[in-house]
Amino acid sequence: MSFPWKFELERRLEVSRWVSWGVPTLSVLAAFFFGGIILSLAGAPPIETYRAMAAGAFGSISEWADGNFFAVTETLVRATPLIFTGLAVAMAFRMLFWNIGTEGQLVMGAIAGTWVAIYLPDLLPWLPQTRWVYIPVGIIAATIAGAFWAFIPAIMKVKLGVNEIISTLMFNYIAILLYQQLYTGPWKDPEGFGFPGSAQFPEFSWFPKFSEIPVLNVLSGRIHFGFIIAVVIAGVLWVVMDKTRRGYEVRLLGENTNAAQYAGISVIKNVLFVMILSGGVAGIAGLSEVAGLGHRLQAGLDVGNGFTGIIVAWIAKLRPLSVVIVAILMAALFVGGDQLQISLGLPSSISSVLQGAILLSVLSGDVFTRYRLKITRVVVGAGVVGEEA
Amino acid sequence: MTTTQPETRRLVVEMRDITKKFPGVIANEDVTLEVRRGEIHALLGENGAGKSTLMSVLCGLYQPDGGSLHLALHQEELCETVLRSPRHAIQAGIGMVYQHFKLIPTFSVTENILLGAEDTPTVLDLKQSGARIAEIAERFALPVDPEARVWQLSVGEQQRVEILKQLYRGAALLILDEPTAVLTPQESDALGETMHSLAASGVSIVFISHKLDEVLAYADRVTVLRGGKTAATVDVADVTKADLARLMVGRDVLFSADKPDAELGPDALVLHGVTAMGDRSVTAVNNVSLTVRGGEILGIAGVAGNGQKELVEVMTGLRTPTAGSVTVRGADLTGKSAIDFIQGGVAHVPADRLGQGLAGNLPLTDNVILKSFRSEPISHRSFLNKKAIREMSIRLIEAFNVLPGDPDAKASGLSGGNQQKLILAREIDATDRLAVGDEPAVLVAVYPTRGLDVGAIEIVRDALLNQRAIGAAVVMVSEDLDELRTLSDRIAVLHGGEVMGVVDPASTSKDDLGLLMAGERLS
Ligand SMILES: Nc1ncnc2c1ncn2[C@@H]1O[C@H](COP(=O)(O)OP(=O)(O)OP(=O)(O)O)[C@@H](O)[C@H]1O
Numbered sequence A: 001m002s003f004p005w006k007f008e009l010e011r012r013l014e015v016s017r018w019v020s021w022g023v024p025t026l027s028v029l030a031a032f033f034f035g036g037i038i039l040s041l042a043g044a045p046p047i048e049t050y051r052a053m054a055a056g057a058f059g060s061i062s063e064w065a066d067g068n069f070f071a072v073t074e075t076l077v078r079a080t081p082l083i084f085t086g087l088a089v090a091m092a093f094r095m096l097f098w099n100i101g102t103e104g105q106l107v108m109g110a111i112a113g114t115w116v117a118i119y120l121p122d123l124l125p126w127l128p129q130t131r132w133v134y135i136p137v138g139i140i141a142a143t144i145a146g147a148f149w150a151f152i153p154a155i156m157k158v159k160l161g162v163n164e165i166i167s168t169l170m171f172n173y174i175a176i177l178l179y180q181q182l183y184t185g186p187w188k189d190p191e192g193f194g195f196p197g198s199a200q201f202p203e204f205s206w207f208p209k210f211s212e213i214p215v216l217n218v219l220s221g222r223i224h225f226g227f228i229i230a231v232v233i234a235g236v237l238w239v240v241m242d243k244t245r246r247g248y249e250v251r252l253l254g255e256n257t258n259a260a261q262y263a264g265i266s267v268i269k270n271v272l273f274v275m276i277l278s279g280g281v282a283g284i285a286g287l288s289e290v291a292g293l294g295h296r297l298q299a300g301l302d303v304g305n306g307f308t309g310i311i312v313a314w315i316a317k318l319r320p321l322s323v324v325i326v327a328i329l330m331a332a333l334f335v336g337g338d339q340l341q342i343s344l345g346l347p348s349s350i351s352s353v354l355q356g357a358i359l360l361s362v363l364s365g366d367v368f369t370r371y372r373l374k375i376t377r378v379v380v381g382a383g384v385v386g387e388e389a
Numbered sequence B: 001m002t003t004t005q006p007e008t009r010r011l012v013v014e015m016r017d018i019t020k021k022f023p024g025v026i027a028n029e030d031v032t033l034e035v036r037r038g039e040i041h042a043l044l045g046e047n048g049a050g051k052s053t054l055m056s057v058l059c060g061l062y063q064p065d066g067g068s069l070h071l072a073l074h075q076e077e078l079c080e081t082v083l084r085s086p087r088h089a090i091q092a093g094i095g096m097v098y099q100h101f102k103l104i105p106t107f108s109v110t111e112n113i114l115l116g117a118e119d120t121p122t123v124l125d126l127k128q129s130g131a132r133i134a135e136i137a138e139r140f141a142l143p144v145d146p147e148a149r150v151w152q153l154s155v156g157e158q159q160r161v162e163i164l165k166q167l168y169r170g171a172a173l174l175i176l177d178e179p180t181a182v183l184t185p186q187e188s189d190a191l192g193e194t195m196h197s198l199a200a201s202g203v204s205i206v207f208i209s210h211k212l213d214e215v216l217a218y219a220d221r222v223t224v225l226r227g228g229k230t231a232a233t234v235d236v237a238d239v240t241k242a243d244l245a246r247l248m249v250g251r252d253v254l255f256s257a258d259k260p261d262a263e264l265g266p267d268a269l270v271l272h273g274v275t276a277m278g279d280r281s282v283t284a285v286n287n288v289s290l291t292v293r294g295g296e297i298l299g300i301a302g303v304a305g306n307g308q309k310e311l312v313e314v315m316t317g318l319r320t321p322t323a324g325s326v327t328v329r330g331a332d333l334t335g336k337s338a339i340d341f342i343q344g345g346v347a348h349v350p351a352d353r354l355g356q357g358l359a360g361n362l363p364l365t366d367n368v369i370l371k372s373f374r375s376e377p378i379s380h381r382s383f384l385n386k387k388a389i390r391e392m393s394i395r396l397i398e399a400f401n402v403l404p405g406d407p408d409a410k411a412s413g414l415s416g417g418n419q420q421k422l423i424l425a426r427e428i429d430a431t432d433r434l435a436v437g438d439e440p441a442v443l444v445a446v447y448p449t450r451g452l453d454v455g456a457i458e459i460v461r462d463a464l465l466n467q468r469a470i471g472a473a474v475v476m477v478s479e480d481l482d483e484l485r486t487l488s489d490r491i492a493v494l495h496g497g498e499v500m501g502v503v504d505p506a507s508t509s510k511d512d513l514g515l516l517m518a519g520e521r522l523s
């Protein structure tokens, strides 16, 4: 016999305020609850684990009192690339252009930044070797590289109708292979004792750490200028999307392509514009990672920041300022999870499971803000309602 | 006359004191509606009166905030029912035919009807199902070819498929929301016949319409809504057109518009030998030459699908002609894009409101500036001026009495007629702005009064005549011959993409127009 219950998703016609806030909150709580069960099964005390996670991500009051903000800065460091890629994805998705190639665009930005840092000084010896020159030049190069990497799928889409989901995805692999080839082959540091990785960048191309910047130097640790750029770009994008003609065109295109064309708005121009913007922002993410942290091109760039950016953008409802917040929370989840291994000696798989549970709940919770679950009992033997003749 | 008097028939639907609120609006307040078995019941009311909302409650799409629903579609006794979803309503015997058909163009009629039906088996036996559909079609006199692809069907036939789909699912009550708005007069008459034969076999029908003549011709009883409340339920036999209009609007309505003699200006829009392809790469517009001068209204008549859509797209830069030239105010715009036509002085009221004319998810403010966001004061350099946008929105909302007039509300929350008013307000404002000196602007209006109530039609006709008076060149596409004859200075009749003739409405009878529309040239 068949299962006596029927589950159906039914579209909510009116999303009330309660639902739009309550459901995400509930789903996070649910995730922590189920996560807690998993933790207990694995033999870890849930409350203590969560406390350790929070402390790992944000620090503790006693640490703050000592002026130690190490945990917070680590979270912000982790958030920086996610802000960039989240913004990049949000811009493209707003126009219904499904750019899932931010990972590759990020990598291309890092490659361009590396080239500027290592090869430009020899090529243009007259260029003043200061941060005032090299950081802007690096940013421009990374932007161009990322934008170029996004431009190709975009032009393939508008001219040939090539599906951008496939092409941007494929472009990720090309970029990643190119990058791996470079740091293990032609760009490998000749004085690196055989370790894979480029030579270290000259110091004038490094992003300054907060500790080197007046006012911001209350924060020490690895946090760097890239975070500032990310937040500034979020602000700029918010202004562009909300207050400019271009933003209006993009908004209209995303909502109703026919209406936009009727208003004389060019689809091609805007797709190219948005993709250049999106790829450019993703490109800066790559530069920020190499010029702000490792100071060389080496393994560890292709860790999925581009893909996580999709989740960040989606949870942030494609809104630039929300992207910043969501990226920081997401980073806290990662950093806090990593801390579990150190502070409680839990296997790293546990923290991955926790992270997965939380993300899954928030994302599926989003479904329930738009749909409601309907459970009905299937009455055995009930026929179809007949016609009345 | 049917054998049983409608009054003696039992009730199958009773909506008691239904209330439905939206944020800031009470769409329905204590509305009562009774439908008898085998009755054709018309629902009448001004734009925004709450007709569509009431029907959405009846078909399970909206949950009412108050009141109760009693049904007797599958049993003799009225029984209180709560409809939680459209699916639930279908099971209860209620079928809704929306104005925008929900059919898949590349599927056959049979496949469309089976799609989503409750008892559709996992493995389809199209032959057998086709036979059953043909049998239902036969019984209710709804001729369609079950194997035809939907895109091959005319609008009237597609509507029949929608009706069949509901009957196939066992609907004993059919709801039709403005079914004739998209039909030609002939198709409307055919629908009237269909409704009568359905009613004769016991199906009850509720239909919404703004056309009082149709209501009088097809319905047994009428319920009039005004401002979300029931104004009256009357027998059609007891009322006149003027009575209905008064019940709806609350005052007397004039049915004729005064038209002074035309004062012709310079040529504003000239098409010369224009040929254009349709979406399926067949010639849709064939060697059309037309000249529209400032200060006149050129009507375009024709049965839907005879090239009107493509011709309008050529006139507005949305479609590039394959031959011929398009000149706007002396400038050759052949092959230019929509933006050049907009800036060259062409305004356009499109046929498809939510599909093309508006972005439903965006607020009224964003929709108001659709055409003007490039110019001062709406934007300065690259930046939008929020204050100017708000002022313009409020000005247009007031000028055309768009209700409810909250500029920050989503456009999709407006009733159909109010969406139409918003588009008209925007485009007519554009012609005011585009007119420079004695250069007349061009206004291409497609079905401008579709879906409007009698009061709003008055406003729109006045506005079009006013455009003509201030020297604009107006092109009006319509299927309503009476409207074309009252407003136009000349009427061009399209058939098969060709202009059959350009005639003077005063000296051409309706029958002659009908002949031209059918493709015969007048001798
Ligand atoms: N989804 C919605 N959200 C907010 N307001 C709505 C929504 N649907 C309808 N309304 C409002 O409810 C009122 C009634 O709308 P409804 O669509 O029922 O009118 P109508 O009688 O069908 O008008 P029309 O003849 O113009 O189609 C209007 O004021 C409308 O703006």
Ligand SMILES: [Mg+2]
Binding pocket: B051, B052, B053, B415, B416, B417
């Ligand atoms: Mg309506």
